Each structure stands twice: as C-alpha cells, then as structure tokens.
Amino acid sequence: MATAAHDRISPTALVALYFRAMAGLPYARELAEASGAEAAFKRIVGDKVDRVRWMAPLLKAREMATDVLLARWDCPNIVEFATGLSQRPFTWTEDPRLHYFATDLPNALDDNKRIIESLGLARPNLVWQALNVVSEGDFAALDLILPPGWIAWVCDGLIPYLTLEEQERMGSLIRARQKKRGGVWITADLTSRQRLRAFQKIDPDLRDIMQSIAGLTGRDFEANVPETIDEMEARYSKIGFSNIIRHEVGELVTLSSLETDEPEKLEAMLKNMNIWEIS
C-alpha cells in the first residue's frame, strides 16, 4: 500500500520526541540527539521554543498514564502503532518476558531502526515491524508473528492525523483482532473540536503550532475530529467496541510527579485530557 500521503506525518514524531527529551523521560535525550529532533522541533515551533517548553510535562503525563494502564492489564504482548522514536519500547522490554512489537510506516521505521541500532538499543524481545494502520495486509502480516496471549495495542499522537474514514478502518482492523485474541487498546488520542478550542484558549501559541503542523503534514485536526468527545466515543461504539472506559489523565498521574514552572496552565490542560481503555 502506498504511504506517501502518510509519510508527511512522520517528522512530527521528532517534535514529540524533543518534548519528551525536555521532560527528561528515559532514553529520550539520546534518541533526540541521534535523530536531530531539535532541528525538526524548531522547524515547526519557529521562535516559540521557550514559550512552548511548559508543554513538555503534558507529554510525560500521557506517557505515565499509558504505562499505568498497561501495567494494570499486564498483557504478554504489546503492539504499538505509529511508534516513532517513543521510549516506551525500551522501558517495557527491560522485562525479558514481554514481547513488544513497535510498528510504524515503512520509511519511518527504517530511519528509526537505523538510529536505534546505532545507539545499541536493539533487544531480542523487541520487534520492529512495518505497519500502516489502514492496511489490512500489514495487519495480516503482523498476525503471523504475534505470539499467543492477550494483546495490548497502544498509540499516542496518531488518531487526529487520520481522516474519519481512516480512523474507522484502523478501528475495525483492531476490533477484528481483539475479538479473536482478547486484550485492550489504550490511547489518549481521542479528542474533539471543543477540546482543541479549549487548548488554544489556555495557550494561544497552540493555534500557530497546529497550523504549522497542518501545513507540514497536509492533515487538519479540526477536520478529523468531531465536535464533542461523546461523539468521538460513539464512533468507536459504532465500529463494534463495547467497552470504552474514559479516565482522567490527572487521576492516574499526580501533578507533583510532573516538574513544571506553569502549574496552573498544566492543570487546566490536564482537565481536558483523558486516556481510554477500549475493548
């Protein structure tokens, strides 16, 4: 399946990585240095680098909330979509019993694998597998290599880049596997136009950053998400998921574990951030 249209989204992984390096997450600094994430970050945020620094703990909060839910499910297999250069594959494969399948578009995956190998971060229980989330064939290829046992599917920073049709396709492909294999899909990626407006009100710089991302990727978040979170959840029920559990990120992660110079802004953002267990 051709991936050129989606390949334009791949550089945004370096923006997420640079934020994580600023937040001091494990492995993030070395991955950021090896991948030239700072330059990619500056291309998108322009002269606002210092002004957007306060957002780094938000990415940390999403990471921590995802890890809390992953630990609760304790699945023997984790499949991450659109992995980019997330540190999660490395932290989770410190447990040698776990099988981790880090996936992304083929071009992004090749670039990222080269970086990971150059840093000596390869692991026997960590498999890098090319997977376009809208490709039935890529999911079928993954089916063949997944070991027995429940699967935790994870993605962070992907869904708002996908059109409605692509989101439905991805959801259906996951649902079909969950029915056979059991497990859960954990994501903080569901959002709405109401939420995007709330974020921009908390920090007006976000409007410019979102526009810059739209220019780079050709994807418009506002066009890809519905007006409300309830409508977003209803879309996933319609696909066939029967258990859609919404958590507050701020309930899973304490504010005191996030170092910040802007506690009020951070708290306001966290009030608008959820994470879901979908099955």
Ligand SMILES: C[S@@+](CC[C@H](N)C(=O)[O-])C[C@H]1O[C@@H](n2cnc3c(N)ncnc32)[C@H](O)[C@@H]1O
């Ligand atoms: C904002 S980045 C997020 C990366 C990573 N999850 C993180 O949090 O650092 C978006 C990612 O989506 C990937 N991507 C875009 N379209 C995709 C698709 N159709 N299938 C799989 N991955 C895709 C890109 O290659 C990129 O790695």
